[in-house]
Amino acid sequence: MTMNALTRSQIYVLDQDEALDFYVGTLGLEVNTDVDLGFMRWLTVNVPGDKDREILLEKPGPPALDPGTAEQVRELLTKGAMGGWLCLTTDDARKTYETLVAKGVDITDEPSEKPYGIDFGIRDPFGNKIRIGQMFAQG
Template sequence: MELTISASFLPHTDPEASLAFYRDLLGFEVRLDVGYQDMRWITVGPPGQPGTSIVLQPPTADPNLSDDERRTILEMMAKGTYAGIQLRTPDLQSLFEVLESGGADIVQEPTDQDWGKRDCAVRDPAGNLLRIEQA
């Protein structure tokens, strides 16, 4: 059986801030931007990789969530403990400098890790943790 990952989902709380981060800082393409009522789902992905996307979604759009569940999700997002993703780049230092100069929330500067990778960590505008490793 052969499987590929076509999309991962991350919550967002501010569509414009998410676009500025993923499109303008990371350089991802916007593949789809769909609105419904006061919510937006934005699909982004790396140029040259049309089969791999991140869907930025409203965190509490599921009508089956209770008020307590919605509150818990938003609290976890505010702490940066709800969702995350691992990315890879051939030039970690240059990307880190772009993120830092663009005002990204830096969690960890580029570091050689004990497990053999060099990576850094930042949070997107919704608090999602992005670990970015050197390819």
């Protein structure tokens, strides 16, 4: 058995409409799937042009979590103690940083050069951590 692709990742959000506004309206990702399954809203986004890798913006609750556990997850997320983690790349980290600062995004650290590239950190409205990096060519 061989795995051949990573197709979906998941992060918890408290409000899927607010998440859409942030991930699509602010960060520039695009909606991949937005379907009401009855028991939950299946809402995924992807980097433009990369429909093979989706991020599920999941509201804590059924069917994955019972009501008590979902409440605990919401509390931890609100406190910033349980946020997920994403890494996105950009062609120009400093310009992307300036654009996001102008949009009022919660910046956790400014761009700095690392052995692998230039990156910086932001946080979404729910406490999820995001690294945005301009990667150096590896060779």
